[in-house]
Amino acid sequence: MFRFIVRRLLQLVPTLFGLSILLFIWLHRLPGGPETALLGERGTPESRAQIRESLGLDEPLPIQYGRFVKRLVQLDLGTSISTKREVTTEFLQRFPGTVELTITAMIIAIGVGIPLGYLAARRRGSILDQASVGGSLLGTCIPIFFLAYVLKAIFAENLGWFPTIGRQDASINATHITNFFVLDGLLTREWDAAADAIWHLVLPGIALASIPLAIIVRITRASVLEVLGEDFVRTAEAKGLTERTVRRRHVLRNAMLPVATSIGLLTGLLLSGAVLTETVFAFSGIGAFIKDAISNLDYPVLMGFIMIIAVVFALVNLLVDVSYSLIDPRVRVR
Amino acid sequence: MTLAPGRKKEKLDRLAELSAVHDDERGVSLWQEALRRLRRNPAAIVGAVILTVFVLVAVIGPFLVPHEPTDTMGIREGVVKSGQGLIPGPSADHWLGYDHQGRDEFSRMVVGARQTLLVGIVATLIGLTIGVLIGGVAGAAAGLGGRWGRLVDSVLMRIVDMMLSLPSLLLAVSVAALLGPGLTTVMIAVGVVSVPIFARLLRGSMIAQANRDYVVAASSLGVRESKIAISHILPNSLAPVIVQATLTLATAIIEVAALSFLGLGNPDSAVPEWGLMLADAQPYLGIRPELAIYPAVGIIITALGFTLLGEAMREALDPKLRR
């Protein structure tokens, strides 16, 4: 297993290498060149020259690329044009919120999606089945920012069940260590702070979960249906095993394989979706920050965003591969 | 045991009929069979009806609209003052009321259908073309085998894997940084994101087809490899790609809306497009939420139409489901 993980990590290297080249080309193709990109339109001639020198823009391309990679590895992503702060610092402060939201959405999507997909498959043709198939088709067709607005209008503004905006009520005055507000609340034993942070996660979490949920329901259902028709499930039934054993050991364990793959692919979707959802709920993750960066063409921030997403995506896929190989012995042997 | 003579004759005829060997049963092609099953699937019919209406509106609608969709008549006439929260709703002349810039909302919805359809189709075509090229080359290379074949295949698939790690938003952001925001940016971003799906699908089904018995049979009969690839493998591998294109149209329309919402879309909101209209309506949700609901419902229903039809097609073409 250890060797498997190492091998998968090594396979990341060419991917990251390719990505860094793309980023490098991208940076050079930006209107005005990298110095404009890193300084914005307002950069003085002196600061431009300084950047040109520090980036080594007058040197041959391979050396430039070497420096570029060195900076990436050192997490030196430059300074945000609009906030004038280190991009790395900005992300460290904001990204935890997005991670919390993404995890919440994933928990909702998996926690509801897998049981629902299983039940729908088991009771094929029932009302529950038809409702979940229809619901999941509809779920993929609703733009999530629209859903976010609808949820906010109904459950926050009209019914007042949930907070409308933000990550935590300002009046709570919580202590923040990691910037993961829920985690902070638990660490500092400020239970009300943690509860409030969770409360703020519910609506955006549901909105963000909608598409992954729909996809997981569909994949689980299809996969369970396929496994239910397999001979080994009949063997398990012929052994007189309890329904619970048949379900967990024989049906779900096999049915989870395609679901695990899809969960890996959903990460990109979730991160894009997080930006949209956060904007609607003024949830201070990277969402609004990125939206502003787009309209201001804040290149250092955008580049940092690209890097972070690529790395997160790669890591999540590694995690998926590992869990896949934990479930399926055939992958390990290969 | 006695039977009336007539009845007995009948029975014997039946016997003869049953004794006839069934070797004249006509083979039904994959597509005919699929079409037959599509027609029996209510989801497919609903999807087809939605899409027919949508395409009709998109094609003819713009010639029939009551008002010019770019005409800010409401402001000119002084009935719309969105700054003061004054955006009149439906009336006899303006069936869906005005938008925030005093333009006729109904006309904008109709003309927007055309824009939305165009953007979706172009984006999908971009993804389809690049994806089919990459997937086709990779699939053919993998089929040919050999060191070079495998190398080409694995390099291409590595690239595709890398593209798979790029969320559309990210790509749109990168493209927008180069080209500036606009419909082209959005279409490229949404299209390119779907490349890996098409490439993987085509390659996968080509490899699966290449291992089918009929291909092995054809090549053992001495049919040239290029001929096999063109006349057997490709057409049979394209079915899942076509299905995917239908489904991608749905996601494309939604993604375009999302990117417009983030300000990556057309900066000039004069040309109506549902995603943009939805994005533009956000500040006025408190005054006239309908301005967001109309385009949102339009997007949802259209996407649903493509999804229903695509899923039904996938089901109809799935040989595993055929009995």
Added chain:
Amino acid sequence: MPLLDVRDLSVTFARRGQRTVHAVDGVSFSVDAGEVVGLVGESGCGKSVTSLALMGLLPRQRGVRVGGSADFDGTDLLKLDPRSMRDVRGRDIAMIFQDPLSSLNPVVPIGIQVTEVLVRHRGMSGDAARKEAAELLDRVGIPDPTRRLKEYPHQLSGGMRQRALIAMAVACRPRLLIADEPTTALDVTIQAQILELLKELVRDSGTALIMITHDLGVVAGMCDTINVLYAGRVVETARRKELFAGRRHPYTVGLLASIPRLDAGRGEKLTPIRGSVRDVLPWTEGCAFAPRCDRRTEACVGEPPAMTPTHTGHEFRCVNPFPLSQPEEARV
């Protein structure tokens, strides 16, 4: 009293918009304790559906109807509620399936797939279950059983997999074992080994065995009693000796004639039964085999033929059967 007495078993599948299929259409047979009974017929004759019905493994949905009775040691299997049926399955009646690879769970080690039966029905756990599982694997002829317990199905050869499946089936010393084409998916040399193993297990433990097969050759060596099925009904039933001495039903004759034999002369052709199982007359309209039968007469159509009993217990469902061959007639 027989261990299992199946009376008028019928299974129909009704699908919306399609013709109702009578997969099993009044099958009756019985199995004595320790007896080996063969159910023989072409694919589609209802033999597998019969076994699934007995095991309560048919899909429980609308449209699937099971009728008749199957008395197993005093209880009617067809009337048992699902929960009690689960207790019976694997403990009193066990089953071996056709394709050992697809019949084993690919992501669960062999060991767990064996022990789970012991845990469920014999209340064993932990080391005791593992030890017993290793002994079971040893008994079915799997070498190095302790190591095999940790392996996955894809690491075993086809014969080994079938042996593992047999180990799971005999784990609780069932009184009845149903083997559904247990050797069809295997190499010929392995087939013989597996059949030998089954024979041995049955002989040593006194388990009754229902062999389901399309291959009369398999049956020849193993079964005490043979039931030939056609279109969901038993068309001929006899003890092994009687059947091979004198086959009466044209279908049985056809089945045997279509088996290639090594001792046949080079020029000799196989005699296939013409047509296919699809060319069936509904039993209500006469003999289902009539459309494919060389010996059919006008009497074959109209009324379903009844089982004709003989004093030896040999029964057949035919109005124009092959005559008994000379030597047997002489004995009468």
